[in-house]
Amino acid sequence: MEQKKNLTIKDIAKLANVSPGTVDRVIHNRGKVSDKALAKVSVVLEEIQYKPNVFAQSLKKQKSLYFSVLIPRKEDDGYWRTAHEGITRAIEDFDHFGIDVKVTSFNSKLPADFTSKANEILSESPNGLLITPVFLQESLDILKKFENAGIPYVTFNTKIPDLNPSCAIGQNLKQSGRLAANLIDHCCKQMGNLLIIHLDENPGNAPHMIQKENGFREYFQSRNHNMEIKSIVIPHREPALINDILNKQAGDLRNVTGAFVTTAKVHLVAYPIKSRFNDCVVIGYDPTANNIDGIKSGTIDFLINQNPYMAAYEGIAKLTDLLVFGKNIDPEKLLPLDIITSENLDSYLLN
Amino acid sequence: MEQKKNLTIKDIAKLANVSPGTVDRVIHNRGKVSDKALAKVSVVLEEIQYKPNVFAQSLKKQKSLYFSVLIPRKEDDGYWRTAHEGITRAIEDFDHFGIDVKVTSFNSKLPADFTSKANEILSESPNGLLITPVFLQESLDILKKFENAGIPYVTFNTKIPDLNPSCAIGQNLKQSGRLAANLIDHCCKQMGNLLIIHLDENPGNAPHMIQKENGFREYFQSRNHNMEIKSIVIPHREPALINDILNKQAGDLRNVTGAFVTTAKVHLVAYPIKSRFNDCVVIGYDPTANNIDGIKSGTIDFLINQNPYMAAYEGIAKLTDLLVFGKNIDPEKLLPLDIITSENLDSYLLN
DNA sequence: ATTATATTTGTGTTCGAACACACAAAATCA
DNA sequence: TGATTTTGTGTGTTCGAACACAAATATAAT
Incomplete structure (x- = not known):
């Protein structure tokens, strides 16, 4: 019932009246054990709750475990830069567990790059993979290969159906849309009109944007109000183009009291919005360097923290739990939806 | 310069041309080493960055480390209940590092109880202490004794000057007051009047309340507005008494648009406030069971999460880092100031 | 019955650090 | 100079699990 304290293999051997070697064979079922011996050992193992000494285990195995990480390049986005920092920190923290981590980056706009890098990693057959x-489609294809190769992997940032990662780390995106709506609701008291802005990517290729928008709209559907909620798609990152489209699509709008930008690129539109619509509440994602400036200068009011730092860090932590300590880990880890304003920004930054 | 990978004591011995025993003696400076040998070993140790193998170390030392935890009883407050949960979880998580944790609770209203329990712990000379x-004064007295006894301790929840804990875990309280002000500012647009409510404790004995109030007022000082900000002290927890004092002190107030309650007891006043002042924004602390109800029913708008769960968990984690892994740990760990609303509540609850 | 072959079981070494203990070298005293 | 103490150094065992290999037993083939 209750686990006795620290029974060793030798103890078990004594209890079962066999040799330590036999117990070892049973535990790792590496065959060559008579039914009789197996029965004896099994009984004892049932009885006591054998927990191997992780220190002895790791010492012996010298498990220089090899983890691979595949994420977009840090220069692709402040979001990814932060993710890289989380990885770096995790490597430092878990270094002495004898793990060896290799980080590979791909261009987040090039599926082919993703696939080729992933295949390269596969050929090195790491003990575990952390991947975004x-x-x-590309992810489905390649990760099925990892599954077949028996290489456990942890995903973060995106969740893909039909895959069975050891753990999927992420956030409830629809809920984060609802949260944005909730904040705007608190500030605007259901007056004026609202904007949803999709930036630098096309919602068609970025399901996360859709989910956020759905959540945002859902929140207001259940409340009576007479605000207009308008979605604008700006698949560019150049200021001139952004202004252009903003003029075309929102030029006729009056009295906009809230704007929800569905990505970390929010800093690109914050000022244009604020200068057009006085007192408009601007909400976006992630405290990247540019967005931090926005928060401090007041062009951005709220940021929802997708916490790439923690997500990446947790990814390595989960792999370590799984492969170093042999723990069971939950197949999904939802990160909290942090709200960042000018006044709690620092508390999220210094670590 | 760069640390070679995994040099062992034997390797060092070879490099320095001495025996492993000598290297060991130098590393742990347990004497009996000639100046000549010491010099040789020191040179090598400078050269390479020796990092002992934690697994071998722990295996040998069989360090059944004994940690003591001293915190208020879980029934004293939802805050403390959550802290207990964090401890429990940490014990589970770190169990296999061979640490042994004993939790002692004291009545948070009785200094004498605190002192006697602490002395009892001291007499058991644990390897480390986590304490609130x-x-x-009582804390100063007793913790000095721990310092003299060479027992490292980590504090959380409260920071006491003139003490040198291995790590002080907590939040920037003044800043959390500013954050509350910031949220109210966003919602109220500097119209109407504001309340600060101190509940169930006297600010005189609870410095944290003062700091929060100071932060709150400071935020508005730097902005021009003509709101009245009134502080109310209600050193009770009985609904009747609360209503009574509220009537006396706020009976004449009109148009209150925001109320900031400086503790986790916010649920006790949320409804009275909301029913008196329609649309008043209510902000308090911590998602305790009662406050969760308040958030869900809409009587509470925002909660600032003091995160006793994480604070307590981190406490055990820090002790483990320090004593099991011999890491250097930062003397202060500031936790983020999480903002909780009805829409991100769940993301903080499920773990 | 007697090798030969397969199956099962036991023993011994290793991982790296900690520390006890034995021995060697130098220092002190007679 | 020899006896004795002090100091310095090296060797060997231990922690618990993993695994290689040898030993013992069982089974099959001749």
Whole structure:
């Protein structure tokens, strides 16, 4: 029932009246054990709750475990830069567990790059993989291969159906849309009109944007109000183009009291919005360097923290739990939806 | 310069041309080493960055480390209940590092209880202590004794000057007051009047309340507005008494648009406030069971999460880092100031 | 019955650090 | 100079699990 304290293999051997070697064979079922011996050992194992000494185990195995990480390049986005920092920190923290981590980056706009890098990693057969499966079909294809190769993997940032990662780390995106709506609701008291802005990517290729928008709209559907909620798609990152489209699509709008930008690129539109619509509440994602400036200068009011730092860090932590300590880990880890304002920004930054 | 990978004591011995025993003696400076040998070994140790193998170390030392935890009883407050949960979880998580944790609770209203329990712990000379030094003078006295006994301790919840804990875990309280002000500012647009409510404790004995109030007022000082900000002290927890004092002190107030309650007891006043002042924004602390109900029913708008769960968990984690892995740990760990609303509540609850 | 072959079981070594203990070298005293 | 103490150094065992290999037993083939 209750686990006795620290029974060793030798103890078990004594209890079962066999040799330590036999117990070892049973535990790792590496065959060559008579039914009789197996029965004896099994009984004892049932009885006591054998927990191997992780220290002895790791010492012996010298498990220089090899983890691979595949994420977009840090220069692709402040979001990814932060993710890289989380990885770096995790490597430092878990270093002495004898793990060996190799980080590979891909261009987040090039599916082919993703696939080729992933295949390269596969050929090195790491003990575990941490990956951001940003491309749906490509990810499915390649990760099935990892499954077949028996290489456990943890995903973060994106969740892909039909895959069975050891753990999927992420956030409830629809809920984060609802949260944005909730904040705007608190500030605007259901007056004026609202904007949803999709930036630098096309919602068609970025399901996460859709989910956020759905959540946002859902929140207001259940409340009576007479605000207009308008979605604008700006698949560019150049200021001139952004202004252009903003003029075309929102030029006729009056009295906009809230704007919800569905990505970390929010800093690109914050000022244009604020200068057009006075006192408009601007909400976006992630405290990247540019967005931090926005928060401090007041062009951005709220940021929802997708916490790439923690997500990446947790990814390595989960792999370590799984492979170093042999723990069971939950197949999904939902990160909290942090709200960041000018006044709690620092508390999220210093670590 | 760069640390070679995994040099062992034997390797060092070979490099320095001495025996492993000598290297060991130098590393742990347990004497009996000639100046000549010491010099040789020191040179090599400078050269390479020796990092002992934690697994071998722990295996040998069989360090059944004994940690003591001293915190208020879980029934004293939802805050403390959550802290207990964090401890429990940490014990589970770190169990296999061979640590042994004993939790002692004291009545958070009785300094004498605190002192006697602490002395009892001291007499058991644990390897480390996690403590919430809620009573200023008593904590100073007893923790000095721990320092003299060479027992490292980590504090959380309260920070006491003149003490040198291995790590002080907590939040920037003044900043959390500013954050509350910031949220109210966003919602109220500097119209109407504001309340600060101190509940169930007297600010005189609870410095944390003062700091929060100071932060709150400071935020508005730097902005021009003509709101009245009134502080109310209600050193009770009985609904009747609360209503009574509220009537006396706020009976004449009109148009209150925001109320900031400085503790986790916010649920006790949320409804009275909301029913008196329609649309008043209510902000308090911590998602305790009662406050969760308040958030869900809409009587509470925002909660700032003091995160006792994480604070307590981190406490055990820090002790483990320090004593099991011999890491250097930062003397202060500031936790983020999480903002909780009805829409991100769940993301903080499920773990 | 007697090798030969397969199956099962036991023993011994290893991982790296900690520490006890034995021995060697130098220092002190007679 | 020899006896004795002090100091310095090296060797060997231990922790618990993993695994290689040898030993013992059982089974099959001749």
